[in-house]
Amino acid sequence: xxxxxxxxxxxxxxxxxxxxxxxxxxxxxxxxxxxxxxxxxxxxxxxxxxxxxxxxxxxxxxxxxxxxxxxxxxxxxxxxxxxxxxxxxxxxxxxxxxxxxxxxxxxxxxxxxxxxxxxxxxxxxxxxxxxxxxxxxxxxxxxxxxxxxxxxxxxxxxxxxxxxxxxxxxxxxxxxxxxxxxxxxxxxxxxxxxxxxxxxxxxxxxxxxxxxxxxxxxxxxxx
Numbered sequence: 001x002x003x004x005x006x007x008x009x010x011x012x013x014x015x016x017x018x019x020x021x022x023x024x025x026x027x028x029x030x031x032x033x034x035x036x037x038x039x040x041x042x043x044x045x046x047x048x049x050x051x052x053x054x055x056x057x058x059x060x061x062x063x064x065x066x067x068x069x070x071x072x073x074x075x076x077x078x079x080x081x082x083x084x085x086x087x088x089x090x091x092x093x094x095x096x097x098x099x100x101x102x103x104x105x106x107x108x109x110x111x112x113x114x115x116x117x118x119x120x121x122x123x124x125x126x127x128x129x130x131x132x133x134x135x136x137x138x139x140x141x142x143x144x145x146x147x148x149x150x151x152x153x154x155x156x157x158x159x160x161x162x163x164x165x166x167x168x169x170x171x172x173x174x175x176x177x178x179x180x181x182x183x184x185x186x187x188x189x190x191x192x193x194x195x196x197x198x199x200x201x202x203x204x205x206x207x208x209x210x211x212x213x214x215x216x217x218x219x220x221x222x223x
Contacts (some may be wrong), residue, residue, distance in 0.1 A: 078144030084137035122204035139179035166193035
């Protein structure tokens with residue numbers, strides 16, 4: 001059986017997939033609390049520009065953008081966004097369950113036991129919301145570390161046209177707006193609801209990790 005056939009039929013036996021799984025596992029556990037914090041605070045901040053907002057907007061915005069720690073918090077936040085990007089990319093690789101089971105990984109069996117529901121939620125939400133979470137992660141990196149992005153635009157489009165924004169500058173502007181869903185009430189509603197997806201992925205991922213460790217302990221009590 002070739003490597004490609006093993007990947008199609010039994011990806012759990014492919015060493016690259018297992019290596020990506022370990023990276024995904026440990027980064028996810030290490031960044032779980034951070035992801036949950038950013039997810040919940042980001043969902044609330046979508047509506048922070050409305051006059052009717054009554055929660056402490058400035059403090060929450062500082063928490064979401066700088067972890068209430070100035071430039072140091074912004075640096076940590078940028079590293080966290082890089083971790084989320086890494087989780088998205090590794091998750092996209094390890095999601096594939098094999099050609100016989102891929103349809104099952106797109107849905108949730110709500111009648112199954114709690115552990116199975118957690119697995120289904122993590123797998124299906126990760127698949128359907130991959131691009132959205134990846135967009136938040138990359139735009140989060142940009143908002144924390146704008147200089148490399150601006151330098152790339154300068155490299156690709158040297159010089160500023162008179163009275164016009166460069167295409168790259170427009171892309172960065174849209175990337176910033178995409179992060180917060182600033183396109184009207186509909187996008188704000190979608191962003192608020194789906195903004196909680198990273199928190200759900202974090203919870204289900206940590207649960208699966210703990211369940212896996214407990215199972216190993218029970219199966220191998222002497223290790």
